[in-house]
Amino acid sequence: MNWFDTVEFPKDGDGCRWDSTPHDPVIRVRLQGVGHVRVHQHRPVRGRVKTVSVKREGRRWYVILSCNDVPAEPLPATGAVTGIDMGITHFLTTSQGEHQPNPRHGKRTADSLAEAQRALKAFPRRKREQRTAKHRRAVEKVAALHRKVRRRRRDHAHKTALAMVRTYDVIAHERLSIANMARAPKPRPDPETLGGFLPNGAAAKAGLNNSIHDVGWGVFLGILAHKAESAGRKLIPVDPRNTSRTCPRQLCGHASAENRPTQDKFCCAHCGYTDHADRVGALNVAIRAGLVLPDVA
Template sequence: MIINRAYRYELKPNVRERILMAKHAGCARFAYNWGLARRIALYQTEKKSTNAIAQHRELNKLKQTNFPWMYEVSKCAPQEALRDLDRAFKNFFAGLKAGERVGFPKFKKKGVHDSFRLTGSIRVEDKAVQLPRLGVLRLKEETGIAGRILSATVSREADRWFVSLTCEVEIPEPEQVTGEVIGIDVGLNHFVSISDGTKIEAPKPLGKYLKRLKRLSKKHSRMQKGSNNRKKSALGLARLHRRIRNSRQDFIHKLTTALTKTKSGIVIEDLNVHGMLQNDRLSRHIADVGWGEFRQQLAYKTVWYGSTLIVAPRFYPSSKTCSSCGYVMDSMPLSIREWDCPCCGAHHDRDVNAAVNLKKYAISVA
């Protein structure tokens, strides 16, 4: 079985390499914004559209006269940025046809998700990677890459630079996991409640560092724009956001790997996370736990390790259905955490009962 797998390493660049990578990220951002502005203007004046290939040809003609500084970086950086823009427009129009909410492409800002992608001659050594125009960059750890390298994405997080190498890897067909089928209900009080009664708490890193984050944000807002102190303050905020994100990612990766390697089937609900984030009272808590990332990791790890992911319909009444007799309550507000079935009298924990019903759903559709 052939899959695409990414290997991410932290770079150890010197001052010259940091400047050159910043130029690549700026060039990629400029190409993306230039292409977006051109597409908008073209549609407003001529009601026409274009694509990445045509825009890349147009940009190449303007390089020598209008943008000579673009020759300082690899041609792949603006080219891949225009391809990303083309993909963003395709996703936007596909979402319109399917009736889904996909946002219109937005202009990129300096210092926000600075990154660029390179293709072509990419090589790795024990603790180094060779990239086009950037040369050999040192890594902070040894590489363990297998397969053919397709591309390299270099990104900046606060004051650190990372490279993510996308590789085409051939792995043996995974053997089917022999564990049990489980239902999983995600929540806020507990990150997941499993049909066997197990409840796993979420680290909630944003809630843990919220007081410190507010203090740093307030301090940052009072500093003079353009000053060196404001730049230092922004760096401190970025480092704290990176720590919060890393803590959340580490927890979800460990949990999803453990589940997919030991359970033959995993049943979850098709939650409308985007709609739930519109709730002013719960949006921060929902974003903190990372339900969307949890489902995304389950989707590809079940393929890697030989388990099965089953997604119950969005309006499946898992919470308000009695797992003992099948009676369905008329309503079940979020404030109710435990309830008694009026039909059979069984006492239920809301989350565990929903997980048991999800497990039964998997059996019914098998």
């Protein structure tokens, strides 16, 4: 049992059966070789159960269901559309100029996690069945902190995505390649020294990569896509290149690195248009998606 943390049953009824008895206040799952196990169900199951997974996190066990034929619950139309720009300073900015702050869950827990990891490194590496009680507690503490950050990040993503689909009928967002954005820079060999390397900004890029992973863009966009489909909303991904460096004015459209003198400020070198750089990015995302927006003054 200690070798695996997740067991997936490919079909409901094949080694595992989800108890769907109506009007029964006690929910159970039947596992082959174990029997019936009570489950604390946090929300009703909708649709037809397809696969059942049993997962262990620390000392807790979870049953994860994937369902087919889940009925959609379309929300009433609002008539509002928006483009969103994903960032690090702000979690997201809409084309209406609303900023969603970045909670930085990982950064807030970094000190506690570093202390727990230092305590864990004091123990020699051993196989799981050979660990002492203190070693197991140290492992569980590190895992619990990672789990806490992950749950907070997902909770924030769920609440933000729900607010977006309740407010807007159409949402345009950047088609981000997060793996490429968080890729470490390649080493730069120094031709003047044998086996030496030139500075490549790896330390600064590592800090940026940590911030990219901490903000959780991929988690949010996945949850947003799921909620938008269920609510009958439309998502439009667009090319993110130069969205915050291009003037959004219809009669200008000048694109240059000079248009963004600072991280937050946008000032078009051609027509003089000024705005927050994140809002400019959101406006250009909406424009590229073909959304009808008021003319930019």
